[in-house]
Amino acid sequence: MRIGRRDLLAGAVAGAGAPALARAAGPERDSPWACGFDGQRKPDLGDGRFLNPLLAGDHPDPAILKDGADYYMTFSSFDSYPGLTIWHSRDLVNWQPRASALTRNIGSVWAVSLEKHGGRYFLYVPVKASPNTIYVLWADHIDGPWSDPIDLGLHAHIDPCHAVGEDGSRWLFLSGGDRVRLAADGLSVAGPVEHVYDPWRYPEEWDVESFSPEGPKIVRRGGWFYMITAVGGTAGPPTGHMVIVARARSIHGPWENDPGNPVVRTRDETERWWCRGHASLVEAPDGSWWSVYHGYENGFWTLGRQALLDPVRWTADGWFRMTGGDLSAPIAKPRGGSAVPHGQPLSDRFETLALGRKWNFFRPAADEADRVRVSGGVLELAGRGSAPRDSAPLLLTAGDQAYQFECTIEIDAGATAGLLLFYDDRLYCGLGFDAERFVTHQYGAERGRPPNPHGRMLRMRVVNRRHIVSLWTRGEEGQGWRRFDRGMEVSGYHHNVRGGFLMLRPGLYCAGSGRARFRDFRFEALLDVPEH
CATH class of the missing domain: 2.60.120.200 (Jelly Rolls)
Incomplete structure (x- = not known):
């Protein structure tokens, strides 16, 4: 990765020599990214285009919900509490944090499912604890108050995804190609875990971390249910994590794998984004389709898995393809939707206590x-x-x-x-x-x-x-x-x-x-x- 030369704008403090480093002070800065609060990079370039990352820094396992003109998204929060901060957007590019849904430490929070059903919001939350399990939380407003976590007693799976069948039945799809039926209110299971899908396998010569089929996301469009799954492991080799797709006419299957799998994969370690995977689909205000997923930045494992946005094209035979390439170049924004200010200042005068939203x-x-x-x-x-x-x-x-x-x-x-x-x-x-x-x-x-x-x-x-x-x-x-x-x-x-x-x-x-x-x-x- 080439490093550009920069003018050093900040002089030393008299007498001792403070660090002389260039500040990110405005759009004229010599940088591919736009500049937001505290000089932080932001995706919106202000000219009808954006540049990934969508949300910089660790925003892994994105769970996105379209709710009328509003979009909500949250991420795995692991051992950070308050956790499961809900982010809000109206154009898919600019996002603001709102409130945290989880205040009680229930363990290390992994990839969640954020859904709305029957006018109520739901979060299905897998945790690494003793024992591992999956909880559900619900709220009548996206900002809460959220219910106390309810243990569903699912101890052998991670990464739940809520889905509603053509017959109105409610399900959680789980890691490994499994699923379990939910009760009508979504607050308990109503049957045994069953295996319904054998995920597509990559060639054995590919450099991956592990098979690890996880993070299923279900979307319904045009008479098909699409199951989008991550395989190849989350980190490890930069070429490991990837996105595969299967579809079925019914929520009950049978599921057929996309002949074009994988639909997203880092193919070379020189690319800007590594280990791209764990994808969801969402429709933009202008009717176009997009995928949000995560990836590591080349050379910056330390920043964690950052949220990325990739435009989607539907094919004549009903599959979809990502069109953003390696996401290293600016992309035209979806049209429509009013932008909220992106991100938040990290500087803090401590006038209020921003627990869960900032700290x-x-x-x-x-x-x-x-x-x-x-x-x-x-x-x-x-x-x-x-x-x-x-x-x-x-x-x-x-x-x-x-x-x-x-x-x-x-x-x-x-x-x-x-x-x-x-x-x-x-x-x-x-x-x-x-x-x-x-x-x-x-x-x-x-x-x-x-x-x-x-x-x-x-x-x-x-x-x-x-x-x-x-x-x-x-x-x-x-x-x-x-x-x-x-x-x-x-x-x-x-x-x-x-x-x-x-x-x-x-x-x-x-x-x-x-x-x-x-x-x-x-x-x-x-x-x-x-x-x-």
Whole structure:
């Protein structure tokens, strides 16, 4: 991947030399992407075209719902809570977060199904827990309140998809080509799990992670039911994950495989998007059809599986084909629909507590929300545990290849706090401090305790410039930035090294017996991006 040369727009802070990096300050930036809040990349180019990713950063296993003129989408949230944030759009390109449907920790949330039936919204939610199971939640409004999760007792499957048959029967299609009938209200199962489909197999010489038929999505169009399935594994080799299709005249089958399978696959590791799969179909406001699925960005496993949008063409014999190629070039937007502002600012003045919409706890306890409060522009966080691994840090999803974030932090006696790049509880890095010493976080461990000259309050900055990380601190206002004497390289902080299907996320933490107060959190995307 070529790296373009950039003018460095930001000079050093007097006296100490702050990181001199180009800011993403407007549409004139030398970049293939448009610029949104905090300089973050956004898909809409403003000229009738868009450029993937649709939603940058980790937005895996997209579940999309067309509801009149509105579109709603949510994603696997794994160990982040509040989870299952609902996103809203009216044109399929610009999306805004609304509210989270899941507030109680029920386990690691995998690929869900978001549906509307009989005027009621449903979420079918598989979790990795003890035991694994599938829950259902329901609401009469998309923003909730959502019901408490109801356990369906399905312990051997993942990735449910709700479907309604031509006879009005309700079903959950499951991983492995199986399905189970639902009761009329959709809140319990009404029969045994049965095997109904043998997924298409790829040639054995292809480089894949595993067969793993999962993520079925059912759509009905033109007298056919289409079953869209992911095979080849989620990560592993860049050419592994793919999309296959089968169809049937009845929800009860028989299912015939598309002779053109796979309909989506990364064929070469030089392509911009790797491991493309887990697709859904949706009709745009202008009647055109589109597919939303996920993929890893070439060279950036650390950003997780990002949401992608691909135009669809229907063939004369009733199959469909994706037409966006490798998704490296701009694509004409669907017509119609009014655009909402895309994304959200990640900078935070802490005027409100945006839990679930912006911030999420990692693997929280039942009373985790009691640790945090916002008042007068301050986020106050009580300490938990002894280090980031057991402190349930607060995290953001950032989708840029290069960015920095900073915050003023004040701690009580007995507290240790700081800023992080956090994959999971065994793989993270960053910097913390107590009243006397810093603590260096690297490789998911605490590796150094040099003296802290700033005392119990300082401003801290983390710069992640295409995997090269630097840490900076500053004392009282007017003092210069000091570069912390430990640099890091984090390109290996990702699923193919650690597992877990997550991404490397910016965040903050507080451990120990005291509290920390965070003020003026600033996020800024940087211009170090590949040329288009």
